[in-house]
Amino acid sequence: MSTVDELLRAIDDAADPAVAAVLERYFQLQPGGYGFGDRMIGVKLSTLRVLLKPYTRAGLPLPDLEKALASPIHEHRLAVLAHLADRAALAIKPRTANAAELAEIYALYLRNTQYVNNWDLVDCSAPQIVGGHLLDKPRDPLYKLVASSNFWERRIALVATQRLIGEGQTTDTYSLSALVLDDPEDLIHKASGWMLREAGKRVAEPDLLTFLDTHAAEMPRTMLRYAIERLPPEVRKHYLAMKAAKKLP
Numbered sequence: 001m002s003t004v005d006e007l008l009r010a011i012d013d014a015a016d017p018a019v020a021a022v023l024e025r026y027f028q029l030q031p032g033g034y035g036f037g038d039r040m041i042g043v044k045l046s047t048l049r050v051l052l053k054p055y056t057r058a059g060l061p062l063p064d065l066e067k068a069l070a071s072p073i074h075e076h077r078l079a080v081l082a083h084l085a086d087r088a089a090l091a092i093k094p095r096t097a098n099a100a101e102l103a104e105i106y107a108l109y110l111r112n113t114q115y116v117n118n119w120d121l122v123d124c125s126a127p128q129i130v131g132g133h134l135l136d137k138p139r140d141p142l143y144k145l146v147a148s149s150n151f152w153e154r155r156i157a158l159v160a161t162q163r164l165i166g167e168g169q170t171t172d173t174y175s176l177s178a179l180v181l182d183d184p185e186d187l188i189h190k191a192s193g194w195m196l197r198e199a200g201k202r203v204a205e206p207d208l209l210t211f212l213d214t215h216a217a218e219m220p221r222t223m224l225r226y227a228i229e230r231l232p233p234e235v236r237k238h239y240l241a242m243k244a245a246k247k248l249p
Contacts, residue, residue: 003055004064010051011075015041027074027118034187035074035118043075045082045120052079056086066108069115077115078124084109085128092132106133110141117152119187126156131163139172146176151185158191162198170199174211181218193219193226201230212239217246 020042029035060083069080084105091102109116109129116122134141145157158180161173177192200208208227216224216239224243228236 004060004068007051007055007060007079008068008071008076011043011048011073011079012041014043014047014051015075017042019044023074027120038074038118039072040074045078045124048075048079048082052083052086055083057090059087062104062108066112069108069112074118074121078121081116081121081125085125088128088132092135102133105129113145113150113153113156116156119155119191122152122155123159126160127163127166130156130160134160135164135167135169142172142176143179146179151183151188154180154183154185154188155191158188158195161195165195165198165202168203170203170207173199174207177211177223178215181215181220181223183220186220186222189220189223190226193223193229196223196227197229200227205231209235212242216242219243 020040023040023042023044024030027033027035027038027040029038029040065080065084069077071077071080088102088105090096091098091105106129109125116125130141130145142157142160145153145160148154148157158173158176161170161176164170165173173195177196180188180192183189183192196208196211208231212219212224212227219227221243224239228239231239
């Protein structure tokens with residue numbers, strides 16, 4: 001039995017039906033929900049991280065991880081993605097740099113985006129794997145992802161910029177956000193607004209204000225509210241008024 005199989009068995013052993021029932025509602029696995037068709041067994045991310053800890057530095061075989069990423073069980077996929085994200089983060093640190101492994105993890109990830117199909121799966125992995133790999137590379141893959149018909153791929157593109165923001169690189173956050181102003185999915189509005197807020201908070205608030213001056217009136221309300229969340233009350237009122245005025249006859 002491979003170590004990946006041992007990990008998956010440990011996850012199965014930690015399953016809790018009561019937790020699963022809560023998670024199924026939270027991640028909308030009901031018919032018509034964005035997670036419909038997925039299967040929860042009831043293992044929280046905090047528990048998964050404890051189970052993953054022995055494998056973080058040693059690393060599990062990537063082919064076995066790729067196979068496990070196709071599991072119908074949500075927590076299996078979440079564990080695989082959290083592990084890959086941790087390894088990607090290590091691969092760009094000066095003392096543990098491993099460009100070849102990071103590239104391999106990135107390629108594996110993009111081959112399997114159909115399994116990165118809920119917001120927790122995206123958010124725990126896209127910054128480290130996609131954003132980390134693209135830190136010193138052209139950003140064309142982000143624009144390909146954001147144009148996808150798969151809204152999880154669009155969310156990957158947006159959330160991946162969190163890693164870029166951490167390095168003071170916000171241009172792509174603003175450019176990608178401008179491309180999803182008319183996106184039909186609320187989870188895309190939330191992701192874009194979140195990244196805009198982070199860009200303004202961590203790098204340069206005036207750049208966020210410039211973006212809002214141009215786009216506030218046409219931004220989906222959820223995106224706008226997320227983006228302005230940390231701005232002073234009078235500034236928030238200003239941009240909400242711009243949005244409200246757009247609706248007037």
